[in-house]
Amino acid sequence: MFRPSAVFIFLVACAVLAATRAAWAGPVTITIESWRNDDITIWQHTIIPAFEKTHPDITVKFAPTAPTEYNAALNAKLAAGTAGDLITCRPFDASLQLYEAHRLVALSDLRGMNDFTPAARTAWTTDDGRTTFCVPLAAVIHGFIYNKDAFDKLGLKPPATVAQFFAVLAKLKADGTYIPLAMGTKDGWETASMGYENIGPTYYHGEDGRLALLRGKERLTDPEWVEPFAELAKWRPYLGDGFEAQSYADSQNLFTLGRAAIYPAGSWEISGFRKEAAFALAAFPPPVQKAGDTCYISDHPDLALGLNAKSPHPAQARVFLEWVASPVFAGLYSNALPGFFTLQKTPVALNDPLAREFASWRGRCKSTIRPTYQILSRGTPNLENAFWVEGSNVINGTDTPAAAAAKLQAGLERWYHPAK
């Protein structure tokens, strides 16, 4: 027979007391789900204390999971009703799907939402453009980070045009001290993101090309979409030995160890490179075709924060989101995480010179987002994955640029039929 011991009774009493206490007193705790486990110290030591200082009645907990597990873990938690109050939103479809399944709440009426540009909100807005369901946190910008010491030693200047870019690469190769370009084709992610989506906008003219593709007015087999592939194929001789088996982490290490001179990059690398690299870092935007051409950069919305529809503390969560939409947060976040740029209209003063360099391109170049992210990766076969595979195939020489483009277009046409 079960006979409760004194200790057991004491424990139950404590639990009951604790539960009732929590119900009527003390600060409310709201939890943030995120895949940015790299940023946990920044949230815990910089961002959350700043918020809690002005809002003593709310405690915030940052609970990240590993990036590769995030989507699956989040879906499982949402289905079980155990997810945190605030959900870090992936851009486009993954979050749209959550909103449509009533997992996320519409936030169009949130105070501060109008301080974001409509372009910044695209990534977390319904297809009809009416409802925004996540507060944009940050965008990342593509470009090339280079070893400034190496450039100075060899008397090289950051290239502005494609011709100059290849001239620089040729000189680096002739010198032989440095691997000209730190990029591998093994993971595919590099060839697509740091390769195609980095230099591509220059050829297909950024948003113009992207929207034309979305409306069915341009095709991936058109010259402006094939040319970036042709350009990538020409990178091949300037990559390191055995680049076919070089992974993303290998490329990062090659560059930060000072063995490679140029790293096709995204701005999210800045804080990591600052820590690892023992040489001066600088950056240049994707080179233009002819001197005087408009430059285009991929300025891609990457992170946002949404409100879990089943949150037990929606009011407090909204208070936090309003704070996230304020310039105070933008300044804190952009400086704590150099390379993650706020999407607010008001510019933020950045302390990191490399981050400032990246951000300065917004002023003189036209911004666009990665072409495969909005709508076009919704069907089967998945266009983004295909870009990873074909980007690597082109550099490996498995496919010609034209063949790769033809495969991508054929895959897209299997399910995407824009109104013409």
Added chain:
Amino acid sequence: MTPSAAPRRRPRLHIAVFLAPAVIVYTAVMIVPLAETLRLSFFAGGPTHPAFAGLTNFRLLFLDDRWAPQFWNALRNNVYFFVIQMLQNPIGIALAALLALPRLRGGAFYRTAIFVPTLLSFVIVGFGWKLILSPLWGVAPTLLKLVGLGALFAPYLGRESSALTTLACISVWQYVGVPMMLCYAALISIPDEIIDAAEVDGVVGIEQFFRVKLPLIWPTIGMISILTFVGNFNAFDLVYVTQGALAGPNYSTDIFGTFLYRTFFGYQLQLGDPNMGATIATLMFLIILAGVCLYLFAVQRRISRYQF
């Protein structure tokens, strides 16, 4: 008095009672999920809008040009992986035969050294070999250069022509300890009388191995082969760790495990499709079932067993 008056059979409840724990646990963790997977494969529309779809998913997988090439590619790769993996049997048997030699020095050391990789986590094996074979930091290019074979080195894991073979060889390296140990155990359990009798008859050396010992360990080899077959078509870990879920380069190392993972859970921008994922899982189940049945009915019955 008639003998038939005695109680003939009492309900043997204890059988059910003793079976219950195993049956309940097995049903909960194996049979129910399997049935659910089979059910999912006949539906479409994901968890939010399930709709009965009959055999549509299977038709898509076999015939549709979005799915079929990937499916056949995964099947081909899996079969190839299995064929290479079967190399572990002759190697394992040879090692076992060597270890079973009566006058071998340091047998315990070799046995342990060859078996240890089997105990390692696939993550360690995958990352370890990735590093060894890395053209940038790996020890393989240096070692090959030391013996004058530097020209043989290539980024094996990055080439379409060699990636899958390399992975299969890594897998052989990892698991060769299993056939070795089992065959070794079978070999040393052969009674000395049989060996003595063979020697009296003049059957010695290699001939003795092929004519006396090998027939006695065939049942063990058969069992290892079928375990390898099942393990192979369920394989996922090594490819995922070394090549990622896209099983590059150009899907050349894509096997059912990675194909299922990408489809079911999604990858990057690709959203998960539980129904197509379940369809692939169902086919994996059927392929393994067919293989095991073929083995049980066609092979196992022909293997003669000897009682000592």
